Amino acid sequence: MSDFLDNYIKKNRPFFKKQFKYLTDNDWTLRENYKTYSRSKKDEESLMVTDYRALNEEFKLQAQLVDGVLDRVKYLVNKVKSEHKNPKFKRFYKFCLEIVEFHTERIDTYTISADLDAIPKGERGDEMEFQSICFKHFTKITDMINSFEIIDEEKSAGLVQFHASKIAPLSMHWELVKIFPAIEKELERKGIDFDSPPKNEFLINIENAPVWEVEKHYWEQDKDTLQFYIDEFKKIRHGVVIDGVKILPETYFHINIFKAPIPTLLTNPNTGEPYSEDIIQNPPLRDNEWFMIQDSYQKAKKESKMLFFAATRRASKTTFNTSHLCHGITIGKKKLVCAGGSSTDLGHVRDALVVHFQNVNPAFRIDRLGTDWEKGVIFGIKSKDNKDIPNSILKIANLDAGGNKKSEILAGFTPDGFILDEIMKIPFKSQLEGFKPALDSPYGKRCVAILSGCVCAGTKVYTNSGKIVNIEDLQKKEGIIGYNGKSISKEPITWIKPPAKKPCYRITTTGNNIIECSNDHPFLTSSPSNKHTSTFSKAEDLKIGEHLYMSYEVPIFGNTKNKDARLLGLLIGDGYNGKCGSEIALEGEDVYSYLNNNYEITVMKQFQTKKGTQYRRAYIRGSGAITREAGIDELVSINKTFPKNIHKYDKESLCELIGGYFDADGYVQLTKNSIKIRIGSISYQLIQDLKFNLLKLGIDCSISSSKREESCFGKYGHKKSWEICIAKIEDVLKFKQNIKLLSQDKQSSLNKVTDFLDKRKLNKNASIKRFRQTINGKGDFFLDKKNLKNLRRTSVKSIEYIGEKDVYNLTAGTTHTYLANGFVTHNTAGNEELSKDGFSVLNYPDANDILQMDWEALERNVPEEAITWKRTKFGTFIPGQMSAKDGLVKITTTLDKYLGIRNAPNLAKIKINVTDWVKAKEIMTIDRKKKEGQREAFIKEKLYFPFNTEEMLMSTKVNPFPEDEARAHLAEIREAGRTGRKVDLIKDTSGQIVAKDSEKELPVFPHQGGFHDSPVILFEPLPKEKPPRGLYVASLDDYKQEQASSDSLGCFIIYKRQSGNDIMGDRIVAIYTSRPNPHSKFHRVGHMLLEAFNAECLMENEDMEFKIYLDGIHQTEQWLIPSFNIAGDITLKQNQRRMYGISPNGNKSTIINKVVNYCKEPRQYVDEEGNHREVLGVHLIEDEMLLEEIINYKDGDNFDRITTFGIGLIQSHVL
Secondary structure, three states, X not given: OHHHHHHHHHHHHHHHHHHHHHXXXXXXXXXXXXXXXXXXXXXXXXXXXXXXXXXXXXXXXXHHHXXXXXXXXXXXXXXXXXXXXXXXXXXXXXXXXXXXXXXXXXXXXXXXXXXXHHOOHHHHHHHHHHXXXXXXXXXXXXXXXXXXXXXXXXXXXXXXXXXXXXXXXXXXXXXXXXXXXXXXXXXXXXXXOOOXXXXXXXXXXXXXXXXXXXXXXXXXXXXXXXXXXXXXXXXXXXXXXXXXXXXOHHHHXXXXXXXXXXXXXEEOOOOOOEEEEEEEEOOOOEHHHHHHHXXXXXXXXXXXOEEEEEEOOOOOHHHHHHHHHHHHHHOOOOEEEEEEOOHHHHHHHHHHHHHHHHHOOHHHOOEEOOOOOOOOEEEEEEEOOOOEEEEEEEEEEEOXXXXXXXXXXXXXXXXXXXXXXXXXXXXXXXXXXXXXXXXXXXXXEOOOEEEEOOEEOOOEEEOOOOOEEEHHHOOHHHOEEEXXXXXXXXXXXXXXXXXXXXXXXXXXXXXXXXXXXXXXXXXXXXXXXXXXXXXXXXXXXXXXXXXXXXXXXXXXXXXXXXXXXXXXXXXXHHEEEEOOEEEEEEEOOHHHHHHHHHOOEEEEEEEEOOOOOEEEEEEEOOHHHHHHHHOOOOOOHHHOOOOOOHHHEOHHHHHHHHHHHHHHHOEEEEOOOOEEEEEEXXXXXXHHHHHHHHHHOOOOOEEEEEXXXXXXXXXXXXXXXXXXXXXXXXXXXXXXXXXXOOOHHXXXXXXXXXXXXXXXXXXXXXXXXHHHHXXXXXXXXXXXXXXXXXXXXXXXXXXXXXXXXXXXXXXXXXXXXXXXXXXXXXXXXXXXXXXXXXXXXXXXXXXXXXXOOOHHHHOOOOOHHHOOOOOOOOXXXXXXXXXXXXXXXXXXXXXXXXXXXXOOOOHHHOEEEEOOHHHHHHHHHHHHHHOOOOHHHXXXXXXXXXXXXXXXXXXXXXXXXXXXXHHHHXXXXXXXXXXXEEEXXXXXXXXXXXXXXXXXXXXXXXXXXXXXXXXXXXXOOOOOOOOOOOOEEEXXXXXXXXOOOOOOOEEEEEEEOOOOOOOOOOEEEEEEEEEOOOHHHHHHHHHHHHHHHOOEEEEEOOOOHHHHXXXXXXXXXXXXXXXXXXXXXXXXXXXXXXXEOEOOOOOHHHHHHHHHHHHHOEEEEEOOOXXXXXXXXXXXXXXXXXXXXXXXXXXXXXXXXXXXXXXXXXXXXXX
């Protein structure tokens, strides 16, 4: 048998070497070797794409080569079973496996490192199919090798093997010993100690640390090496105590084990100049991490609270979050969750995880076994039979910016670690509420949850008058056309966001419908889970072939009849600027006869064409005035447009103009199987105008471009032309029904559409009916159980990333939708809208189970003159001074000095970079002064690098109220506890109204909806004697009881008018904001307030329930003020059908302006110590929630307290 073995090896080794050489010389993983040019048929712009056919062929060739090697090895293994321990066999077998493993490692590296986000969307399907082929071959090879049952005892120490000969990491020890007891016995034999405490020393300070041998399992390492790193694992699992200070395991891991790209100052060796470069290394210990981990994280863990970091920009939150996740994975926390609302932000975390595990000391490395982060990626190893042995599972969940259908996306996942990243960019409260139960356990929180935190220019939209404008030119007062589920709808615009740069895509659908938009812009699409339902999907989530929906028609026309509409269409088509003014080129008799019969024309030139038709160049008297009046400035081809006021044309005039344009430049194309209507121009603006005006008539068309012949460049050298094609039979029919052509040849061809339908045994009604059935599939489409009608379906052809661009977004007030280039799209939430949830949680940490800010820890070593904040109840605040902003260089000291601990020699070895608070304040102040003249830039500078918590909550929107003063005043009264007395009102046995201290909680701002029983807030005691009528006035903004889930509250306010020098004059003395169940309780408490202060009430009369309540006890006239009209500086519109109160319709701005003026008006104020000082009126308000409304006011939103206060001020003004 040995002779057979010798001969087999001698015969096959040279052959195998040749095979191995081919593998090494031909690397199919180099994608650049398989790139080719893809040329569009309609233009000559080329695109580099992957030639997957060639790539597949090369891989299959190499796979067959490896299969051939394995087949021969299998034959040998079975033939010489008795020789398996023969050194010759072992060497040859090892040589053969090296060839095979070279191939499998290439597959493994390719599939694990592949990043679908980096691959063009059009290639992702091919890429996934190719990876599937690769992995199937990988599995086939592994199974065949395992079937040989030959153990490399030198390598495995006779204990265990893993799939694809993977090496077992030390991180997996605590899992592997449960499955393989032999490992534990081997470690016992070596005398490895897992119990005694390690030396209290930082790894980064240890010189000549042992080198981990990457080709060996952890139990195969040298004893001293293995013991050294097991001691390090003790530190990252349990922390370490140095000179009496406990260093948390998370802190130890972050500065000793974690790897990340860190900006590092280097010196150019040639020039000596300094420069900065990101170097992958252990992060330095900074006061940031000490405050975030040692102070705040440890305290949150002890108090069983969630931790909300409200941080400055460039505070390294992503680095901290990634470090926290990597620590959990390394020590074997079973389930980890990282959630957020942006695939970009989550991608940063994912990429940072990959960087760490690629660069970390191999003693702490652990493989990931998949790439589907949304479902959960396993970190661990595969057993010999290819089964997962997990150490940790990490789920990275995209909350999709608060999409309604994803409110439960986190529910059902019980985590051992949880991070909600970039929380100020998403509305997250519904998801967090659904997730909170998963954090609970009988012994407190399972873990410390860490929270940290539209369309492009040129897009066409329709105003409510039917005007087609670019979105950047849209005015708020014009409104916008949206979609209500059945047809188009006229939407008010409640907000237009200033342009902002965002990553953008160009999306092209069938028919060459094109839109450029931000990555997060939502489109109405077919639901991925059910093609007969629909949903809104972000642009970045769209896929090739996915269906988008466009409006079937936009039938909005004006009332203006333009008798010259046909002429305008002809001039747009064949008119030009001639020597005599506006001239026109005519061919044929039909159009010439029309013009000659209706206008005074002069033929400048005439000749017969080769086709036998008459060509004329003519001047039309008065045509210049007609075009100028229509807003057509010139008739130069490239600059031609439709009339500026075309949206005012009635339907007949619009059809006449379009008819004239087609008479001039259009043609009807007849073939055996189709009828198409075409028209072309070198003016893209003109073609777009035509497309969107045809949509008013329900006519769909496609736009295509083509390169012009060089001889056609003409005077203006334009190399590209555009063409509209109306191709669908139902659209040709609509064109024929609406638009008549003067050209008899064209009209005759168009009339043949009826013959065409007859030939195909169709009729026009059946055709249109069939079309609507086609777009509806098997039935109607539904969105939130709403039946959707009158939509066209179009498929995505291409998605192209076009870089960052200025994007424009708005809020449509009713359906929150609007048509953009005909597509049904949804409002994109602005950043300040998205951050509302974050602000509401930060301001009420106790109510939201969030750790309160530890101001003492932050102020460690901060000089008094450098403190820029006031201590308030808030989440964990990281000020701008701690950021990596340009110029803010930290000072290096030692940990003993930072903590103020003497005689701590080991702490003195540990360096820490701390904030230079005085210098940082100086630099930030200078940076702010540079931007004082630019309001938005100035506010953003404060927002991004805040001095205090109030600046984090600032808005770039224009707030008519003195927002900064209100914010400062609110912080002042909260700190002083000057926020009124919470009471419940009752009547004693004598009928006297008395106030009892209340334990009820106030409704937080903004109210999240539902019932809430609140206390009354008193700012002065109830009067002991009945006050005179008119000293106090009351106001009311009620709510509709049947809308139980509404976010509206009812509000009564008692306002005291000035009498003499009363310190409480011109101030709110009582407020009751509530939504109890039943509604009558709200009215009873409000009634007691009126009685106690003897105050007549002026109410908003949209909701009349309080009047009904008073009618029932016959006291309406006693307490309610009738409707009234006043002249002068206040003008109110009245609801003539209501006898009491004022109407909200048309009066909103008047009501709001009264409060604005009150807040901004300087007032002489006498404080409690008798000091006179001048303050703004806002400083006289001591109700927390009214101040919150003032600070957060935005036109169009619901502000119950402001409205009520404004009504009270109007009543006071009248008196």
